[in-house]
Every structure is written in C-alpha cells, then in structure tokens.
Amino acid sequence: MANMSESEEAPVMTAASEAGSSLRGPFLWLLGPATVWLWVATILALLGSLKLVDPRFLGAWGWLTFGRISPAAFLSFVYGFGVPVGLSAALWAVTKGGRLPLLGRRWCLATSFLWNVGLWGGITGVLAGESRSLSWLGLPTFSLPSLGLAYLLSAGWLVAALVSQWEKTSLASRFLLLGLVWIPWAGGAAALMLHDPAVRGVAVGSLEWWFNDGLLYAGLGAFALGIVYLLVPVSLGRPVAFSGLGRIAFWAWALFANLAGTAHLVGGPFPLWMVSLGVSSRFLLWVAAVAVGVGFWVAARGGAAEKGDWDPSWHFLRFGMSSLLVAAGLGALLALPAWSRYVHYTVLEEAQLILFLYGFLGMTFFSLLYTLLPRVLGRPWPSPTLAKAHFLLSSYGISFLVGLLAAGGLFQGVGLDDPDLPIHEVIVSLLPFLRSAAAPATALLAAHAVFGLHLLWLVVESGSSRRVEEEAALAGSAREGVRTP
Amino acid sequence: MTEPKRVLLGILLATGVGWLLLVWMPLRKLGPIRPSADGAPFGRAVIGGKVYAANGCASCHTQVIRPPNLGSDIARGWGARRSLPVEYQEEHIVPLGVLRLGPDLADVGERRTEPHWYYRLLYDPRTVYPGTVMPSYRYLFSRVPLLGSPLPDALSLSGRDAPPPGFQVVPGPKARALVAYLLSLKRVPLGETGKTP
Known part of the structure; x- marks a missing residue:
C-alpha cells in the first residue's frame, strides 16, 4: 500500500466504487454513530466553554456541571468518534480500499451495536456522576464489558486479516496493527488492575498516565499515522518518502508511546527515573513524528494534489500532519522541568491536548472519511463548497482555540509562579482567554454540523441512486422473463 | 517466524515494557508495603x-x-x-x-x-x-x-x-x-x- 504508484492507484478508484455496495453497510454502521458522537462531544465541549463564560449557566443540574461535561466531551470524542474511525481505517486497509470482499459484515454490525450501547451507558454514567475521574479510564465499570466485547469482535478478525495479507513494505499495516492491538491489551490490563483492591496508592496515578498517553499515541495516534501512510499514495500518487526511516519511526513510536505518560508527573510523588523516562520518551516521540513528517513533506513537494483541484482529503491530511509535529514538539518541551515549573497544570497543556486531539487525530480522521465515503457509497461528495466550509471552520476554530489557550496558559503559568499573587487573581486574569475560546469552540461545532449535514446529503443521494439502479435492473430482468424475487 | 508475527510480537513486547516499568514496578515499589499507622x-x-x-x-x-x-x-x-x-x-x-x-x-x-x-x-x-x-x-x-x-x-x-x-x-x-x-x-x-x- 505504502509503495503504490499513481498508475497502480487509478484502477483502485473504479474497483472500489464497484465494491461499494458490500462495504456500504459496515462502514455506515461504524461511521454514522461516530458522526453523532462527534456532535455530542462538540456540544458538550461548547457547553463547558460557555460555563467558563458564566459558571451559573445551566448550573442547577448536577449532570451538566463543568466537572462532568468536560470529561464526557473528551471521552465522547475519543471513544465515540476516534475508535470507530480507527477501526474503519483498518477495515479499509484489509479490503485493499474496497477491492476485496468483506467477510466480517456481521461482526461489524455487532461491534457497532455493542460499542454504541456501551458508550451511551458510559457517557450517561459520567454525566450522572458514576465516573472515577481517571481521565481516559473514566468510563463507569458497567459500560466496560460491552465496550471490550465490541472492540474484540472487530479487532480480532481485523488483526488476523492484516497479518494474513501482510505486505512487507506497508507501514500503514504496521501502524494500524499497533492501534488494533494496543487498545485491548492496555485497556484490558488497566481495567482489571483498577478493580483489584490491592492496587492503590500513587501506582494508580502512574497506571492512569501510562494508559492516557498510550491511548493517544499508541492507540489513536497509531491509527492516524496508519491513515497518513494509506492516504498519501491516494492523494499524491506517490508513497511517503524514506520508508526505511519510517520503519525506525514506527518502532520508536511503538516503544516510547508506552513510556511517555509519566512526563505528566513532573514534580509529583514519583521517583526521578520515572519522570525522566517520561520526558525523554516525549522527545523521542517527537523525533519519530519528525521522521514521518519529513517523508510526508518530501512526498508532498510537487505532488499531484498541489496542482489539481481543491482536494478536501489532502487539505485535512496536511493540517493533521502539521498539527502532529507542533503538538508532539510542544508535548516534549512542556514536560522539561525548566518549562514545567511555569506551564504544568495550566491551560497551555490543555492547548497541546486539543491540538493533538482535534488538530492531528480529528483532521486526519476527516481526511480518511473524505476519501473513503464517496468510494463506499459510489457517489462523489455533493458539495465542494460544504467540504471547503468544513475545512475552513475546523482549521480556524482549532488554530484560534489552541492559540488562545496557549497564550492564556502562559499568563496563568507566570501568575501561578508568583506566590504573592493569590490564585483567585491568577484565574481572573485568565478569564478573557477562556471566555474568548467560546468563539472558536462555536466555529468547531459549526464545522462538525456542516460535515454531518454533508454526510447526510451524500447518504441520501447514494440511497436514491441505488434505488434507481435497482429498479432499472429489476425492470430489465422482468423484460427478459427472469423470475424476480 | 514470519515478519507479521515478528511485528505483532514486537508490539506486544513494547506495550509490555511500558506496563512493566510504569505499572508493575510502581505497584511493587511505591504501593502499600504495610498497613499505614492511621489505618485505611x-x-x-x-x-x-x-x-x-x-x-x-x-x-x-x-x-x-x-x-x-x-x-x-x-x-x-x-x-x-x-x-x-x-x-x-x-x-x-x-x-x-x-x-x-x-x-x-x-x-x-x-x-x-x-x-x-x-x-x-x-x-x-x-x-x-x-x-x-x-x-x-x-x-x-x-x-x-x-x-x-x-x-x-x-x-x-x-x-x-x-x-x-x-x-x-x-x-x-x-x-x-x-x-x-x-x-x-x-x-x-x-x-x-x-x-x-
């Protein structure tokens, strides 16, 4: 896949659209609810942002308090949107972009049903006050069996399919395999340990942060990098350059993503070696991201997408890669003790997280959706203007949101470091930044609404054209005297 | 061992290293060694x-x-x-x-x-x-x-x-x-x- 040339890619477009009907159901089962979760996440995030404008807004209901909707927003985005899109990327890879028949259609349906039931229960539980406040491990216990079973149903045969169709040169397969395997491995281990009464004390904190960074980098980050390696040949007609460097980057990513979490624990009640391991791993993850980024930009220089029409997939992909390089660099620099003194526990760290989540993961996932859905549904996106509006609203929304939080975080950090300045005054000085952030958050909500409506339009159009084709086929076969069902 | 199996094993080992260093060791070294004087x-x-x-x-x-x-x-x-x-x-x-x-x-x-x-x-x-x-x-x-x-x-x-x-x-x-x-x-x-x- 990674070394597909332009001439190899062209027939795929035709073959893929022919295979659309067999893939239509599984992808829509996964991606339809994912789009709904994206809206849920964005609406909750916007509500959280408005609560910082006026904390009394919707303040009478406990289930809408800031401390519940803020984690619910992040969990909805990661588990509701991120994981199903990651599974879709793997599905896309094992069917060779829709050319191969799909054997696991029922598994996909079962996965979608169980996953969404579990997640609705989980997010409702978080809003109802059933969370243990453990960041990405914050979903209530009762939702975990359904989520675990749902994931294993699909990931099991996707791993088997990736391994059986292994392409030696494919870096996409490697990254997708990492994402597929890491989430159940680490999620299962973490969930079991957290329910063991013997596990207590600060080890719970290091377990939490091992999982947090692992999920972002080795889980969803690996899915996103797999998508980069899948889509660059499609968009540019050439693979990501320096595949040897890419292989080294993959192994660095797989190892250091598992060790980076303790960078968050600078200054905490942990031995120095743990924190140093986390900080140095963050730097090595940045190096791995730069290695992939160099190959990406070399491939992009003079690529087909730069010369042709406005290609939404390529623009989302390019924004995603730029965000990765900045977010990974920022993640490393902020963890340095010299910086950490000022920026730890400030909204600057929140800005880095949002850049990684919405800038890298979100935009890369949208890039896949803009490539995949027209082929699966057999129709092009109905409106290039809506695609462009989605991109512009998203990119400006993310940029301003991250910029405002980063600037506010610097003021907050300097204020927090001054012991004579009461904390209350520090936070009051931060408020203009937090309140201004409601505007880009609204732009992001608008962007996701535009995408949802555009997707709905595409599904409706593809459905009506399918009916016309079926009716035409039916009429033709009736004329020929063939018995019709 | 074929290449995909080697990659799969490598992924499992890399995740295992993280678990060993950041979960298992803190649990052994920083977890409760004996009941605290004040009790739970x-x-x-x-x-x-x-x-x-x-x-x-x-x-x-x-x-x-x-x-x-x-x-x-x-x-x-x-x-x-x-x-x-x-x-x-x-x-x-x-x-x-x-x-x-x-x-x-x-x-x-x-x-x-x-x-x-x-x-x-x-x-x-x-x-x-x-x-x-x-x-x-x-x-x-x-x-x-x-x-x-x-x-x-x-x-x-x-x-x-x-x-x-x-x-x-x-x-x-x-x-x-x-x-x-x-x-x-x-x-x-x-x-x-x-x-x-």
Missing part, C-alpha cells in the same frame, strides 16, 4: 472521595505539592514540603489532577477547618470569591421546611439565594460527605511559614 480511610470521607471524583473536581484542582524548584506550591502555603508516595498509599482514587483553575487541595483540610465555609463555597462560590469560575454545587443541597429554629448546618442565605419563608437550605448527604473528605485532606503538615490562599 473509612466512613463519610471515603464516600466524599467518590463524590469528589464523580463531580470532576480534579478537572480544576490538583492534589500534589511540587518541590520548590518546580513551582511555588510551598511558597503559596499549599503544603510544607513536597508530596510523598506514602501519603496516598491507602487510596484507591488518587486525584493528582490535570489543571489548576483553583488552589491545590492536597492539604486543604489543614488550611480550612470550618465545615460551614465549605458549605457556603459549594452552594454559591461567588459569595466567597467574587468573579470565580467555580460552578455552584447547589444540587448537593436540599431545601427543607423550617420547623422551629434552623438546623445547625443550615446555610444563612440572603438576597436571591434566600429560601422562601418557612424553609431552610441544608447540605444533603453528598455535600456532607464531600466536606468530610475535604476536611480529611491533611497530606502534608503545615509549616510555620504557610499562608492561606
């Missing part, structure tokens, strides 16, 4: 810890005191020394926190000892800190009929917050548990130079 926390404070987690207090408050070279936590009077692993050894929920939109609470039970102050803050934070972004937790309180003299825990409210005549506002079980938890947070003994935020 129990009663209302434990329930309050769950209320603290359920309402996402850790979204805005930390519970960790950093050493002087890594922040002004000690100079602010949030604790007399940096936090140590032993102070958390009996806890199943360790809310170290991610963001400081409010003060650190590792030692808040030493700084603020009056339950009524907490009730007042939780019911309407703006009466304690005007302009704060802290949300109100009045859903943890109940409005009950006033029969004779007000109950000892009843809040004295005026203006818009005042209950209708013949009623009083009292903390509900979750508010009482949360305040019991906050009062129990005495991880680091306060030094003589400590300040109150």
Whole structure:
C-alpha cells in the first residue's frame, strides 16, 4: 500500500466504487454513530466553554456541571468518534480500499451495536456522576464489558486479516496493527488492575498516565499515522518518502508511546527515573513524528494534489500532519522541568491536548472519511463548497482555540509562579482567554454540523441512486422473463 | 517466524515494557508495603472521595505539592514540603489532577477547618470569591421546611439565594460527605511559614 504508484492507484478508484455496495453497510454502521458522537462531544465541549463564560449557566443540574461535561466531551470524542474511525481505517486497509470482499459484515454490525450501547451507558454514567475521574479510564465499570466485547469482535478478525495479507513494505499495516492491538491489551490490563483492591496508592496515578498517553499515541495516534501512510499514495500518487526511516519511526513510536505518560508527573510523588523516562520518551516521540513528517513533506513537494483541484482529503491530511509535529514538539518541551515549573497544570497543556486531539487525530480522521465515503457509497461528495466550509471552520476554530489557550496558559503559568499573587487573581486574569475560546469552540461545532449535514446529503443521494439502479435492473430482468424475487 | 508475527510480537513486547516499568514496578515499589499507622480511610470521607471524583473536581484542582524548584506550591502555603508516595498509599482514587483553575487541595483540610465555609463555597462560590469560575454545587443541597429554629448546618442565605419563608437550605448527604473528605485532606503538615490562599 505504502509503495503504490499513481498508475497502480487509478484502477483502485473504479474497483472500489464497484465494491461499494458490500462495504456500504459496515462502514455506515461504524461511521454514522461516530458522526453523532462527534456532535455530542462538540456540544458538550461548547457547553463547558460557555460555563467558563458564566459558571451559573445551566448550573442547577448536577449532570451538566463543568466537572462532568468536560470529561464526557473528551471521552465522547475519543471513544465515540476516534475508535470507530480507527477501526474503519483498518477495515479499509484489509479490503485493499474496497477491492476485496468483506467477510466480517456481521461482526461489524455487532461491534457497532455493542460499542454504541456501551458508550451511551458510559457517557450517561459520567454525566450522572458514576465516573472515577481517571481521565481516559473514566468510563463507569458497567459500560466496560460491552465496550471490550465490541472492540474484540472487530479487532480480532481485523488483526488476523492484516497479518494474513501482510505486505512487507506497508507501514500503514504496521501502524494500524499497533492501534488494533494496543487498545485491548492496555485497556484490558488497566481495567482489571483498577478493580483489584490491592492496587492503590500513587501506582494508580502512574497506571492512569501510562494508559492516557498510550491511548493517544499508541492507540489513536497509531491509527492516524496508519491513515497518513494509506492516504498519501491516494492523494499524491506517490508513497511517503524514506520508508526505511519510517520503519525506525514506527518502532520508536511503538516503544516510547508506552513510556511517555509519566512526563505528566513532573514534580509529583514519583521517583526521578520515572519522570525522566517520561520526558525523554516525549522527545523521542517527537523525533519519530519528525521522521514521518519529513517523508510526508518530501512526498508532498510537487505532488499531484498541489496542482489539481481543491482536494478536501489532502487539505485535512496536511493540517493533521502539521498539527502532529507542533503538538508532539510542544508535548516534549512542556514536560522539561525548566518549562514545567511555569506551564504544568495550566491551560497551555490543555492547548497541546486539543491540538493533538482535534488538530492531528480529528483532521486526519476527516481526511480518511473524505476519501473513503464517496468510494463506499459510489457517489462523489455533493458539495465542494460544504467540504471547503468544513475545512475552513475546523482549521480556524482549532488554530484560534489552541492559540488562545496557549497564550492564556502562559499568563496563568507566570501568575501561578508568583506566590504573592493569590490564585483567585491568577484565574481572573485568565478569564478573557477562556471566555474568548467560546468563539472558536462555536466555529468547531459549526464545522462538525456542516460535515454531518454533508454526510447526510451524500447518504441520501447514494440511497436514491441505488434505488434507481435497482429498479432499472429489476425492470430489465422482468423484460427478459427472469423470475424476480 | 514470519515478519507479521515478528511485528505483532514486537508490539506486544513494547506495550509490555511500558506496563512493566510504569505499572508493575510502581505497584511493587511505591504501593502499600504495610498497613499505614492511621489505618485505611473509612466512613463519610471515603464516600466524599467518590463524590469528589464523580463531580470532576480534579478537572480544576490538583492534589500534589511540587518541590520548590518546580513551582511555588510551598511558597503559596499549599503544603510544607513536597508530596510523598506514602501519603496516598491507602487510596484507591488518587486525584493528582490535570489543571489548576483553583488552589491545590492536597492539604486543604489543614488550611480550612470550618465545615460551614465549605458549605457556603459549594452552594454559591461567588459569595466567597467574587468573579470565580467555580460552578455552584447547589444540587448537593436540599431545601427543607423550617420547623422551629434552623438546623445547625443550615446555610444563612440572603438576597436571591434566600429560601422562601418557612424553609431552610441544608447540605444533603453528598455535600456532607464531600466536606468530610475535604476536611480529611491533611497530606502534608503545615509549616510555620504557610499562608492561606
């Protein structure tokens, strides 16, 4: 896949659209609810942002308090949107972009049903006050069996399919395999340990942060990098350059993503070696991201997408890669003790997280959706203007949101470091930044609404054209005297 | 062994290394070696810890005191020394926190000892800190009929917050548990130079 040339890619477009009907159901089962979760996440995030404008807004209901909707927003985005899109990327890879028949259609349906039931229960539980406040491990216990079973149903045969169709040169397969395997491995281990009464004390904190960074980098980050390696040949007609460097980057990513979490624990009640391991791993993850980024930009220089029409997939992909390089660099620099003194526990760290989540993961996932859905549904996106509006609203929304939080975080950090300045005054000085952030958050909500409506339009159009084709086929076969069902 | 199997094994090993170093070793080296002298926390404070987690207090408050070279936590009077692993050894929920939109609470039970102050803050934070972004937790309180003299825990409210005549506002079980938890947070003994935020 990674070394597909332009001439190899062209027939795929035709073959893929022919295979659309067999893939239509599984992808829509996964991606339809994912789009709904994206809206849920964005609406909750916007509500959280408005609560910082006026904390009394919707303040009478406990289930809408800031401390519940803020984690619910992040969990909805990661588990509701991120994981199903990651599974879709793997599905896309094992069917060779829709050319191969799909054997696991029922598994996909079962996965979608169980996953969404579990997640609705989980997010409702978080809003109802059933969370243990453990960041990405914050979903209530009762939702975990359904989520675990749902994931294993699909990931099991996707791993088997990736391994059986292994392409030696494919870096996409490697990254997708990492994402597929890491989430159940680490999620299962973490969930079991957290329910063991013997596990207590600060080890719970290091377990939490091992999982947090692992999920972002080795889980969803690996899915996103797999998508980069899948889509660059499609968009540019050439693979990501320096595949040897890419292989080294993959192994660095797989190892250091598992060790980076303790960078968050600078200054905490942990031995120095743990924190140093986390900080140095963050730097090595940045190096791995730069290695992939160099190959990406070399491939992009003079690529087909730069010369042709406005290609939404390529623009989302390019924004995603730029965000990765900045977010990974920022993640490393902020963890340095010299910086950490000022920026730890400030909204600057929140800005880095949002850049990684919405800038890298979100935009890369949208890039896949803009490539995949027209082929699966057999129709092009109905409106290039809506695609462009989605991109512009998203990119400006993310940029301003991250910029405002980063600037506010610097003021907050300097204020927090001054012991004579009461904390209350520090936070009051931060408020203009937090309140201004409601505007880009609204732009992001608008962007996701535009995408949802555009997707709905595409599904409706593809459905009506399918009916016309079926009716035409039916009429033709009736004329020929063939018995019709 | 074929290449895909080698890659798969490599992924499992890489994840295993992370688990070994950041989960298993801390559990062995930093976990509870022997029961603490004070025993495990129990009663209302434990329930309050769950209320603290359920309402996402850790979204805005930390519970960790950093050493002087890594922040002004000690100079602010949030604790007399940096936090140590032993102070958390009996806890199943360790809310170290991610963001400081409010003060650190590792030692808040030493700084603020009056339950009524907490009730007042939780019911309407703006009466304690005007302009704060802290949300109100009045859903943890109940409005009950006033029969004779007000109950000892009843809040004295005026203006818009005042209950209708013949009623009083009292903390509900979750508010009482949360305040019991906050009062129990005495991880680091306060030094003589400590300040109150």
